[in-house]
Amino acid sequence: MSTSRDEIGVRKPDSNEAAFLQIPDDGRVQVLEVNRTVFDERDIPALLTVIVYQANRNRVAYEQRIRRP
Amino acid sequence: MVPGVSDNPGDHVDLGGPAVRSRFGSLVSRPYQSVPLRAVHKSVHKSGPCAASLPLFQTCAIAQVCQLVSLAESLVAQSLGVPVGWCPVGEGNELAGHVFISYVRENSINVDQLQRTLESAGIRVWRDTADLWPGEDWRAKIRQAITEDALVFIACFSHESNARKRSYQNEELVLAIEELRLRHPGEPWLIPIRFDDCDVPDLDIGMGRTLASIQRADLFGDRSPENAARIVETVIRILQRRSARISPTTAELEPVVTMLSGSENDFDIEGGWSKPESRSEPRVEIRMASEWLAKQLRIDQGSELVSRHQLRRIDSAPWALQTSFYSMGFVRQGATRLLDASNISEGMARYLAEHAWHQIVHLT
Numbered sequence: 001m002s003t004s005r006d007e008i009g010v011r012k013p014d015s016n017e018a019a020f021l022q023i024p025d026d027g028r029v030q031v032l033e034v035n036r037t038v039f040d041e042r043d044i045p046a047l048l049t050v051i052v053y054q055a056n057r058n059r060v061a062y063e064q065r066i067r068r069p
Numbered sequence: 070m071v072p073g074v075s076d077n078p079g080d081h082v083d084l085g086g087p088a089v090r091s092r093f094g095s096l097v098s099r100p101y102q103s104v105p106l107r108a109v110h111k112s113v114h115k116s117g118p119c120a121a122s123l124p125l126f127q128t129c130a131i132a133q134v135c136q137l138v139s140l141a142e143s144l145v146a147q148s149l150g151v152p153v154g155w156c157p158v159g160e161g162n163e164l165a166g167h168v169f170i171s172y173v174r175e176n177s178i179n180v181d182q183l184q185r186t187l188e189s190a191g192i193r194v195w196r197d198t199a200d201l202w203p204g205e206d207w208r209a210k211i212r213q214a215i216t217e218d219a220l221v222f223i224a225c226f227s228h229e230s231n232a233r234k235r236s237y238q239n240e241e242l243v244l245a246i247e248e249l250r251l252r253h254p255g256e257p258w259l260i261p262i263r264f265d266d267c268d269v270p271d272l273d274i275g276m277g278r279t280l281a282s283i284q285r286a287d288l289f290g291d292r293s294p295e296n297a298a299r300i301v302e303t304v305i306r307i308l309q310r311r312s313a314r315i316s317p318t319t320a321e322l323e324p325v326v327t328m329l330s331g332s333e334n335d336f337d338i339e340g341g342w343s344k345p346e347s348r349s350e351p352r353v354e355i356r357m358a359s360e361w362l363a364k365q366l367r368i369d370q371g372s373e374l375v376s377r378h379q380l381r382r383i384d385s386a387p388w389a390l391q392t393s394f395y396s397m398g399f400v401r402q403g404a405t406r407l408l409d410a411s412n413i414s415e416g417m418a419r420y421l422a423e424h425a426w427h428q429i430v431h432l433t
Contacts, residue, residue, distance in 0.1 A: 015216075015219070015220075016251055016252055016253075016390075017390055019252075019253070019256055020253065020380055020387050020390055021387050021390075022387055035365070037365060037366075044367065045365065045366045045367050046395075046396065046399075046421075047366075047393060047394060047395045047396070047399075048362065048365050048366055048393065048394045049391060049392070049393040049394075050391070050392045050393075050394075051381075051389050051390070051391045052389060052390045052391075053325075053388070053389045054388075057325060058325050058389075059325070
């Protein structure tokens with residue numbers, strides 16, 4: 001059983017990101033950065049995935065199962 | 070701001086010399102006299118180019134600047150097939166980028182000419198002589214100018230530059246090649262230029278390419294004017310693409326909703342969209358863990374990591390940039406396909422589970 005942890009932030013794109021996403025690189029359009037760290041069974045980080053989205057075109061959502069008390 | 074007029078103190082613009090004969094070449098080759106731009110710029114900004122109250126020399130200078138800019142605009146418009154008056158860095162549309170020129174001081178005169186040509190077409194130029202100020206951390210400034218703000222990096226070569234065993238240009242080239250390796254191979258960014266028939270240094274730029282393998286432009290000999298025009302066109306096309314990206318329609322599109330809670334069977338981040346998603350083949354690199362990566366993965370700074378970088382598109386439109394970092398421990402435990410520049414079709418979680426996931430003892 002492994003777990004993952006997401007960190008989400010918003011920032012100005014760098015020039016490489018701006019070029020690919022086709023947005024200006026001066027920060028008028030921000031990017032959403034999701035850092036997903038996956039942990040192994042002993043809770044040691046095994047890998048990290050960084051995904052960068054155009055902030056004004058993306059929404060992130062979570063779903064959580066809630067058990068009846 | 071008048072297109073083509075730099076705001077940098079000490080900058081000068083070409084105001085004299087014989088009439089321009091054809092395209093950009095004559096802007097490069099003719100003799101010139103120069104007038105400091107700051108006074109001209111301020112006057113234009115405050116009063117407009119036809120203000121009768123301006124001193125005569127300023128009015129004349131402004132007229133000549135406007136004439137020159139107008140000519141450059143028409144040449145750019147002709148070559149790009151856009152309306153005259155279109156400007157890559159037009160009003161309210163200022164872009165943060167510039168062209169970084171890397172050179173040795175022996176070629177300053179050639180670089181002055183190249184700078185005037187670019188600025189005449191409305192392109193901002195970054196040079197150490199104008200953009201570094203006393204007391205500034207020049208290494209940090211140059212790094213920022215290259216890696217964060219440069220639309221294009223122009224590397225100038227000559228017999229003089231090749232003869233120099235030590236130069237700041239070498240340091241700039243190292244930074245530029247690092248940056249180039251991070252960029253999409255299809256996006257032109259580094260342009261080698263020769264001021265004479267010297268060799269372009271055969272520096273490794275990754276993926277089996279060398280600096281000498283990049284299409285260069287020769288600014289000497291009969292084709293110098295034509296090549297100067299091509300440099301300007303290349304830079305403006307990059308600006309043009311970026312300018313088009315500011316279209317308000319971009320923000321009006323329906324947002325993509327990404328479900329981060331995802332599947333219990335994989336740790337990949339997928340979306341719930343109906344249109345087809347595609348991913349580029351991964352660009353795979355062995356990297357040393359930076360301070361930030363080391364902290365995230367709780368490993369020592371400088372430890373080896375595999376990075377797999379992909380560009381993700383939805384319905385062919387750019388959507389996200391994804392980079393995953395894996396400990397080299399996975400590779401040592403048998404997950405060698407992490408090093409292949411190809412997608413792992415069965416899913417990364419399944420692949421790692423079958424090959425290494427349960428065998429990793431320590432990640433470093």
